[in-house]
Amino acid sequence: MTLLAWLLLATASIVLLALLMVAAGVFTWVERRVLGFLQERLGPNRVGPFGFLQWVADTVKLITKEDAAPAGADRAAYILAPAFAAIPMLTGFGVVAFGEGWAVADLDMGVVFVMGMLALTVYALVLGAWASRNRYAMLGGLRAAAQMLAYESFLGLSLMGVVLMAGSFRMSDIVAAQDGLWFILLQPLGAALFFTAGIAAAHRLPFDLQESENDIVAGFMTEYSGMSFALFFLGEYIAVMLVAALGTTLFLGGWYGPLLPGPIWFGLKVGLICLAFIWIRAALPRPRYDQLIGFAWKVALPLALLNLLVTGWIVVGRAG
Amino acid sequence: MSLDMMTGDVVQALRDRFGAGVVGAQPTGEAFPVLWLAPEIWVAAHRMLRDEIAQPFPLLADLWVIDETTRQGLEGQPASTLTLCSHLTSLARNADLRLKLATAGSAPSLVPVYANADWYEREAFDMFGMDFGRETRRILMPPTWDGHPLRKTHYARATERPPFVMTDAFFAAEERATPTDPAELGLPAIRDGEELMVLNFGPHHPSTHGVFRILLGLDGEEVVWAWPDIGYHHRGVEKMAERQTWHGFIPYTDRVDYLGGVMSELPYLMAVESLCGITVPPRAQMIRVMLCEFYRIMNHLLFYGTMAQDVGQMSPVFYMFTDREKGYDLIQTVTGARMHPAFFRIGGVAMDLPTGWETLVRDFLDWMPARLDDYERMVLNSRLFKARTVGVGAYDTATALNWGTTGPGLRATGCDWDLRKRRPYSGYEQFDFDVPTGTRGDCFDRTRVRADEMRESLKIIGQCLAHMPAGPVKADHPLTTPPPRKAMQRDIETLITHFLQMSWGTNVPRGEATGQVESHRGLSQYSLVSDGGAQSYRTRIRTPSFAHLQMLPTILPGMTVADLVAHVASLDFVMSDVDR
Numbered sequence: 001m002t003l004l005a006w007l008l009l010a011t012a013s014i015v016l017l018a019l020l021m022v023a024a025g026v027f028t029w030v031e032r033r034v035l036g037f038l039q040e041r042l043g044p045n046r047v048g049p050f051g052f053l054q055w056v057a058d059t060v061k062l063i064t065k066e067d068a069a070p071a072g073a074d075r076a077a078y079i080l081a082p083a084f085a086a087i088p089m090l091t092g093f094g095v096v097a098f099g100e101g102w103a104v105a106d107l108d109m110g111v112v113f114v115m116g117m118l119a120l121t122v123y124a125l126v127l128g129a130w131a132s133r134n135r136y137a138m139l140g141g142l143r144a145a146a147q148m149l150a151y152e153s154f155l156g157l158s159l160m161g162v163v164l165m166a167g168s169f170r171m172s173d174i175v176a177a178q179d180g181l182w183f184i185l186l187q188p189l190g191a192a193l194f195f196t197a198g199i200a201a202a203h204r205l206p207f208d209l210q211e212s213e214n215d216i217v218a219g220f221m222t223e224y225s226g227m228s229f230a231l232f233f234l235g236e237y238i239a240v241m242l243v244a245a246l247g248t249t250l251f252l253g254g255w256y257g258p259l260l261p262g263p264i265w266f267g268l269k270v271g272l273i274c275l276a277f278i279w280i281r282a283a284l285p286r287p288r289y290d291q292l293i294g295f296a297w298k299v300a301l302p303l304a305l306l307n308l309l310v311t312g313w314i315v316v317g318r319a320g
Numbered sequence: 321m322s323l324d325m326m327t328g329d330v331v332q333a334l335r336d337r338f339g340a341g342v343v344g345a346q347p348t349g350e351a352f353p354v355l356w357l358a359p360e361i362w363v364a365a366h367r368m369l370r371d372e373i374a375q376p377f378p379l380l381a382d383l384w385v386i387d388e389t390t391r392q393g394l395e396g397q398p399a400s401t402l403t404l405c406s407h408l409t410s411l412a413r414n415a416d417l418r419l420k421l422a423t424a425g426s427a428p429s430l431v432p433v434y435a436n437a438d439w440y441e442r443e444a445f446d447m448f449g450m451d452f453g454r455e456t457r458r459i460l461m462p463p464t465w466d467g468h469p470l471r472k473t474h475y476a477r478a479t480e481r482p483p484f485v486m487t488d489a490f491f492a493a494e495e496r497a498t499p500t501d502p503a504e505l506g507l508p509a510i511r512d513g514e515e516l517m518v519l520n521f522g523p524h525h526p527s528t529h530g531v532f533r534i535l536l537g538l539d540g541e542e543v544v545w546a547w548p549d550i551g552y553h554h555r556g557v558e559k560m561a562e563r564q565t566w567h568g569f570i571p572y573t574d575r576v577d578y579l580g581g582v583m584s585e586l587p588y589l590m591a592v593e594s595l596c597g598i599t600v601p602p603r604a605q606m607i608r609v610m611l612c613e614f615y616r617i618m619n620h621l622l623f624y625g626t627m628a629q630d631v632g633q634m635s636p637v638f639y640m641f642t643d644r645e646k647g648y649d650l651i652q653t654v655t656g657a658r659m660h661p662a663f664f665r666i667g668g669v670a671m672d673l674p675t676g677w678e679t680l681v682r683d684f685l686d687w688m689p690a691r692l693d694d695y696e697r698m699v700l701n702s703r704l705f706k707a708r709t710v711g712v713g714a715y716d717t718a719t720a721l722n723w724g725t726t727g728p729g730l731r732a733t734g735c736d737w738d739l740r741k742r743r744p745y746s747g748y749e750q751f752d753f754d755v756p757t758g759t760r761g762d763c764f765d766r767t768r769v770r771a772d773e774m775r776e777s778l779k780i781i782g783q784c785l786a787h788m789p790a791g792p793v794k795a796d797h798p799l800t801t802p803p804p805r806k807a808m809q810r811d812i813e814t815l816i817t818h819f820l821q822m823s824w825g826t827n828v829p830r831g832e833a834t835g836q837v838e839s840h841r842g843l844s845q846y847s848l849v850s851d852g853g854a855q856s857y858r859t860r861i862r863t864p865s866f867a868h869l870q871m872l873p874t875i876l877p878g879m880t881v882a883d884l885v886a887h888v889a890s891l892d893f894v895m896s897d898v899d900r
Contacts, residue, residue, distance in 0.1 A: 039638035135519050139541070139881065206632060206704065214527050214630045215885040285704040286632025288882045289541060 012104050013094070020093060024237040025055035031278050038282040059230070067226035074131040081128030082228040085121055085235030089242055092117035096245045097172040099255045099262035110171040111163060114246055115156055118201045121235060122148040125203075125210055128232070129220035140219025143289055144210035147200060150296035151207070155197035157304035161190040161311035162250045175254030184251040189307045191251045193300055195273075198243035200292075203236055205281040209289045244273035326415035327353055333373060334365060341365070343398055343422075348832045349594055352416035356398050359428060362421050366433045369408055369417065377408035377417060378721040381843060382862040383430065383440035385448040390472045392851040393830045398422040402448055406430065407834075407847070407862070411721075411735070414742050426451035436724035439870050447471075447558075460551040460899055463497040469559055476563045499549070502537060507545050509537075516544055519881075523552045527630055527885045530895030534872065536884075543884055546876040548869055554899040561859030565825030566592055567666060567801040569856065573846075574660035576861060577897040579622060581615040581651070582608070583839045585664040587846040588859075590745060590835030592666050595828050595850050596799040602789045604668035605747040610681075610784040611654070611663065612746075612837075613777040617688075618647050619840040620770045620777075623892045627767050628699045630889035631708040631882075636699055643691055650680045666826065667800030672793045681785050688778055692771065700768060713875060713887035714762035723874075724867030727842025728769045729891060733761035739838035746837075750787070751780050763890040770892070773840075801826045825854030841865055841892060861900055865893035 029044065029052060036043025045051035069078050095110040097103040107113055122144055129141020163169060165186065166177035177183075184191045200207035211219035221232050248254055248269040255262030257269075287295070331353050335342050341361035346354040357365055369377045386403045388394060400422030408417045421427055429452040430437035442459040444450040447470035458465065467474050475481060502509050502518055509516055522533040531552035537544040557576055561569050573584040586608060593600060600608075621644050625637030648658040653674055655661035663670050699705050715725075717733040730737055738755040740748040756772035758765025794804050798817050807814045820827075830852040836845045842864030849858040868891045876884055 035634075039635050040642050041638055135517060138517075139519075139538075142540075205634065212632065212882070214632060215882045217526065282635045283698075284633065285628065285702060285708060286882075287704055287707060288880060290880065291707055 009104065016093060016104060017090060020090060020238055020241070021234070023241060024234050025059060026052075027237050027241065027274060028058065028233075029055045030274075031281075034275065034278045035282055038279070062230040063227055065226035067228050070132060070134065070223045072133045073223070074133070077127050077131035078223075079228065081124050081131055082224065082231035082235070084124035084127060086231045086238065088117040088120035089235050089238040092242045093238075093245065095171055096242075097175060097249065097254065098266045100172070102255075102263055103172060106170060106172050109169045111159065111169045111174070111246070111250070114242065118155075118239065118242065119148065119152055121201075121203075121239065124232070124235065125220045128224065129210075132220070132223040134223050136216045136218070136222045137220050139216045140210040140212075140222070143212075143216075144203075144220060146293060147207070147209055147289070147296075150293045151197045151200035151300075154193055154296060154300040154304040155201055157301070157308055158190050158193035158197060159246075159250050160308050161187045164308075164311050164315050171249050171254075175249055175256065178253040179256060182251060182253040182256075187251065187307070187311070189303060190311075191247075193304050193307065194250065195247060195276075196300065198247060199277065199280065200296075202239040202243045202277070204240060204277055206284040206286045207292060209286065209292060212286060214286075240274055240277055241270060244270040244277070247273050326410075326413045327417055330369065330373065330377075330417060331355065334368070337368065338365060346397065346420065346832075350418070350832065350834055352418060354418045354420060354832070356420045356422065359421060359423070362419075363428050363430060363433060365419065366406065366408075366430055370433055375410055375412040377410040378718070379409040379411065379726075380406060380430070380434035380436055380440075380724060381409045381416070381726075382407040382845060382847070382860070383437055383444065384847070384860045384862075385444045385450050385470070386849060386858045386860075387448060387470065387472045391849070391857055392853075401425060402450055404444065404450065405847070405860075407845070409843075411737055423450070425449065426453070428452070429454050435722050436867060436870050439866065458551070460554040462494060462551070463499075464493055469556060474559075476559055499547075500535065502535070502545075502547075505535070505547055507535075507537060507547060511537075511539055511544050514539055521884075523549075527888065529626070529888070529893065530898075532869075532895050532898070534876075534884075534888075536876075536881075538881070541880040541882075543876045543879050543881065546873050546884075548872045550866075550869065550895070550898050552899065553895040555896075557900040558859050558861055561856045561861075563855060565854050566828050566856060567821065567826055569859070570664065571660065571662040574662055575896060576863065576900055577839065577841070577844070577865070577894050578659065579615075579619045579894055580839060580841075580844075580897075581618065581659060581661055582611045582655075582663050583615050583619075583837070584844060584846075584861075585662070586612060586746065587835035587837045587839075587844050588848075589664050589666060590837070591833040591846045591848045592828060592835075593795075594833040594835070595831050595848065596666065596797070596826075597829075598667045598795045598797045598799060600668055600746070600795055601792050602747065603672075603791045604793045604795070606784050606788055607669050607673060607793060608664060608746050609748065609751070610781055610788075611651070611661075613780045613784075614647055614651055616777045616840040617774050618644055618651075619892075620774050621647075623770055623889075624695060624699065624767065624774075627763075627886075627889045627892075628705065630885050631705060633699065633702070633705065636695060639691070639695070639698075643688065646684060646687060650684055653677070653680060665794065665801055667797055668792070668794030673788075678785060681781060685778055685782055685785070689775070692774060696771065700764075700771060706764060708882075708886055709763035709767065709890070711760065712763045712883050713879070713890060714760050715871070715875060716761055719871070720761065723871040725842070725871065726867070727838070727840070727864050728766055728773065729842065729868055731755065732758035732765035732769045734759050739836055739843065743836070751783050753777075753779050763886050766890040766892075799826055799828070827852060827854055828856075839864065841894075841897065842868070863897045863900060865891075865895075865897035866900075868893050869898055 033043040044054040047053040047057045092114045094104045095107045095113050125144035126141045129137040162183050166174040252269045255266045257265030338361045341358045343356040348354050383406045388400050388403055401424050404421040404427045406419045441452045446458045446460050449468040516537040519536040519538050521536050522528040523531040533549040535547040573588045576584045621640040625640035628636040652658050655663040717735045720730045720733050734757050736755045736757050741755055753776045756769045758769050794800050801821050803814045803818050808818045828850045832849050834847045845862035847860040848856055851857040
């Protein structure tokens with residue numbers, strides 16, 4: 001690769017990182033305003049027009065806050081954990097195709113790579129929980145680990161139908177396969193399972209059992225403050241966007257759409273899924289930990305397998 | 321008297337069985353017999369009343385002590401330093417019985433008969449040093465406290481002591497004295513070879529609804545044992561009652577259950593009015609009922625929202641705060657305050673309803689039903705909410721009564737015990753309303769019962785609106801406090817009473833009286849002793865929340881931490897109401 005290509009790639013990466021950080025910030029503001037709107041209240045509306053600069057103020061506050069580790073904490077792990085929460089999520093976006101040819105690294109194993117990155121966050125949660133030496137955190141960390149096993153099993157399987165139909169793990173190939181007909185219409189069950197697992201993968205209510213504030217205070221991040229808390233937070237919001245980006249790519253036809261340019265369509269679809277995530281958060285109660293695990297293993301996993309099986313038959317039947 | 325007929329045979333049966341063990345009956349203005357028993361038969365008599373008669377007394381409503389050392393006018397009573405009182409209720413008879421025991425500081429324990437005597441006896445030890453020959457751990461006061469605060473010899477004001485200074489040594493001693501080690505409490509640290517994780521749940525936890533601590537032994541997520549620790553919100557309201565005037569204590573009652581507003585004023589004033597012989601005029605009675613029902617709705621809305629929130633549903637509580645805001649706006653227009661209006665007075669209410677109150681009430685009545693329908697769809701019909709609450713924390717009627725549970729927690733088990741229906745007070749007999757009950761006695765039923773109670777309260781408020789009688793809002797009686805202003809300005813007798821009341825306080829006639837209401841949480845009972853002074857001699861406040869928490873150690877084991885939160889939320893207690 002030439003030096004110029006390297007430079008271009010590095011610039012693209014940095015721009016993407018910056019954009020993601022800003023997007024995550026804006027997302028927090030959007031979420032709070034939308035939740036406010038859904039809950040008959042205003043939400044933050046003081047800083048800047050419509051409160052838009054609230055996320056900037058929050059960022060400044062979090063950066064300048066004391067980042068205190070509790071006595072008895074495993075300091076190295078305690079500092080490392082938040083980084084583990086944010087970095088894999090940011091990395092995952094590297095393979096996302098925002099438009100035709102708009103990807104930092106259009107890997108041939110793109111989907112698998114994103115799945116791997118999503119799965120890595122559990123290390124952050126368990127590590128953070130362990131390092132905090134806090135019993136609430138410990139409960140949260142253990143829940144995170146058990147829950148991860150439960151949803152990862154059907155998250156991966158739910159999107160295999162799409163992969164079978166597209167015949168590729170590459171994000172851009174999958175989008176290209178949806179020119180004309182989106183996979184959500186061909187794979188409705190797969191899509192439903194994927195978004196259910198996606199909520200769990202992004203640790204959002206109703207599947208945010210590892211930080212369920214009503215019973216275990218804040219779960220794995222009970223002891224975190226300041227910037228390391230912010231990194232966990234950032235990781236969570238970027239994870240939501242990553243799941244939305246993956247969902248858009250797999251089921252909503254990626255960058256395809258009339259009139260507007262591809263990346264804009266992609267952004268719109270991602271935004272729409274993110275709004276749905278907020279809506280779900282506002283509406284649903286949280287199941288109990290054993291109920292979620294039971295649902296994942298006893299209902300979702302068999303359904304995902306069934307979906308894969310039927311899709312396989314059809315694909316093979318057509319080819320044959 | 322009809323209630324005497326209900327208990328006449330019981331008193332006779334006690335006399336037949338124990339003979340001279342029944343020392344005597346105390347004449348009071350109460351609606352139930354008050355009997356003095358000898359110490360030898362104290363436990364046996366309770367056992368007989370609970371287990372060995374037809375239509376028994378399954379509910380130990382309250383157990384408390386009166387320090388008789390400085391009391392005036394004790395003629396005719398057995399000599400006693402500390403008098404132990406128990407208050408029993410029979411649902412089948414719809415009747416009460418009060419038993420008293422003259423002691424010099426020690427009494428036999430009732431725990432083998434009534435399970436919920438446990439905390440009441442610990443409280444009696446804590447407050448009076450009463451010795452029951454059993455565990456002597458303090459329950460409300462800090463473990464390091466010196467003395468027994470409700471004794472007449474104990475100081476009542478901070479100014480009677482040198483200034484308090486928080487030193488490091490004091491802080492450390494307090495911290496050391498707080499029990500956190502299961503071994504110290506006689507609780508296991510190991511189950512089936514697995515070491516349990518001890519989790520200190522509270523006192524500063526988002527879901528304990530106030531400063532309440534539960535020490536938990538966990539095996540994974542499962543609760544193996546639970547040890548509730550209360551007293552963090554204790555303010556000594558019963559002691560304050562002994563140094564305030566009868567009138568001046570009204571605002572304190574608001575804060576006993578800080579979500580109840582005027583609700584706790586009513587039992588207190590019913591007792592005071594019964595001592596004074598005041599009959600409250602109908603308009604004042606109906607204003608009282610209307611406001612009580614408003615506060616019932618205000619409380620249940622908060623309960624409903626936080627219940628949903630505690631199982632992870634974020635939004636309902638915000639919607640319900642919109643409704644509460646509307647309700648409080650109305651309450652504010654009527655009383656001038658929102659949460660703690662101190663609006664009722666001895667003999668009536670502070671002032672008449674403002675012009676145009678009908679419109680406000682009508683608006684609220686139009687607004688609420690559709691909102692309640694929404695909440696039903698959002699919360700009660702939600703499958704996830706059902707999954708979290710159906711079958712969780714279930715108990716039956718007998719267990720509920722054994723632990724002193726009243727109110728929605730009892731009605732959820734299918735028992736339709738509601739004092740507003742069974743013993744109508746303040747004119748409740750005029751209203752047409754139903755008593756919602758459940759069947760399973762679980763978290764879901766407790767939520768459902770309260771949700772339905774709000775509709776009944778709306779019905780009652782609607783009837784208040786339609787039938788509000790005309791007339792005065794204060795009784796024409798010398799002890800009405802303060803007397804009607806117009807009368808005070810016109811005639812000298814009232815002016816004198818007014819002057820005395822304002823400068824010295826109302827002198828309430830000697831005697832004992834009890835006021836009971838069905839509050840939003842259950843049986844709220846004020847038992848007053850007056851020795852003729854301007855202050856109460858003894859004010860006993862029986863709150864439902866205190867009783868409801870006592871069941872926790874028996875019901876929590878086997879639940880997960882998340883279930884525990886749902887169960888605790890469904891009890892709907894307020895720590896100020898527990899600790900007083």
